[in-house]
Amino acid sequence: MSKINPDLERVLLTQEEISLRVAELAQQISEDYRQNGNLYLVGILKGAFIFLADLVRELTIPHTVDFMALSSYGNSATSSGAVRILMDLRAPIENRDILLVEDIVDTGQTISYLHKTLQGRRPRSLKSCVLVQKEGDVSHEPIDYLGFTIPNVWVVGYGLDYAETYRTLPYLAELKRSVYTKDAS
Ligand code: 5GP
Numbered sequence: 001m002s003k004i005n006p007d008l009e010r011v012l013l014t015q016e017e018i019s020l021r022v023a024e025l026a027q028q029i030s031e032d033y034r035q036n037g038n039l040y041l042v043g044i045l046k047g048a049f050i051f052l053a054d055l056v057r058e059l060t061i062p063h064t065v066d067f068m069a070l071s072s073y074g075n076s077a078t079s080s081g082a083v084r085i086l087m088d089l090r091a092p093i094e095n096r097d098i099l100l101v102e103d104i105v106d107t108g109q110t111i112s113y114l115h116k117t118l119q120g121r122r123p124r125s126l127k128s129c130v131l132v133q134k135e136g137d138v139s140h141e142p143i144d145y146l147g148f149t150i151p152n153v154w155v156v157g158y159g160l161d162y163a164e165t166y167r168t169l170p171y172l173a174e175l176k177r178s179v180y181t182k183d184a185s
Contacts, residue, residue, distance in 0.1 A: 005166070009174040012150055013132075018158060018172065021147045022051070025129060026058030029145060033097060038062045040096045040123075042089065044114070045069040046167070047103030050159035051131045051147075055101065066090055070110060083113040093123045099145075100128040103159050106152075108140030115141050131158070132172065154180060 004011065033039045039059070043052035045067050056065055069087035098118060105111050111128060118126055129145035134152045150172075156162050157169030162180060166173075 004173070005169070007166070007176055007179045008156070009153075009176045011171050011173045012155060013148060013158075013172040015170040018131075018147070019054070022054045022131075023058050025145050025147060026055050026060075029055075029099065029129065030060045033061050036061075036097050038064055038096070039099055040064050040066065040093060041099050041101055042093075042118070043067045043101045044103070044110075045087065047159045047161070048101050048131075050168075051103055052101045055129070068114075070114075083110050085117070093118065093121050095122070095124045097125045098123040098127070100126070102128065102130045103132070104155070105130050105133045105140070105143065106136075108138065111143070112140045 029039070039061055041052065041056060041063055043049060043065060046069070049067075052065065056063060066089045067087065068085060068089055071082070071084040071086055100111070100114055100118065102111055102114075111130070115126065115128070127144040128141070130143045131147040132150045132155070133143060133146055133148075135149055136152055151174075153174045154162065154177075155172050156166035156175050157172045159167060160172070161167040162175050166175070
């Protein structure tokens with residue numbers, strides 16, 4: 001990597017590291033669901049769209065993709081609000097094997113909300129696949145497939161944004177604190 005954007009502190013996960021791990025996750029998921037019918041993957045917009053796109057193309061089992069969009073932190077990298085559904089799934093999930101695909105787990109509030117909401121729709125099974133989890137207290141349902149654990153900093157790239165910027169960087173990087181504290185003041 002020759003030049004890194006000056007807003008970024010450092011690269012945490014390179015494109016190669018992510019791609020290898022995504023392939024491993026897809027292989028594990030394919031093995032685990034081999035005997036089941038169709039796997040219904042639920043990607044959480046917008047952050048998980050790149051992770052999901054790479055993951056599904058490595059799967060070797062029949063699958064369907066759908067999306068949900070939730071309310072986000074807006075432009076703030078520091079405060080969290082109540083979770084709300086902005087866009088729901090296209091179809092009922094009753095009796096289906098559901099795999100929730102999330103970009104990142106921080107406090108666990110979002111994934112807990114999703115678990116509770118989707119469980120109420122009576123799927124046959126419900127598991128989660130998360131690219132990165134931040135270090136810290138874990139007070140949510142265990143993540144079934146986890147890509148990486150990262151330090152508790154604001155990260156961007158590989159689908160993750162700050163104020164709709166940096167989302168399409170091919171790697172995952174730590175955003176400089178000065179970038180988001182400047183906006184908050
Ligand atoms: P939680 O509910 O676990 O605290 O936060 C989950 C959601 O917050 C993620 O789906 C993501 O939208 C957002 N989020 C948390 N940490 C980060 C981060 O470091 N970078 C970005 N871009 N989004 C984050």
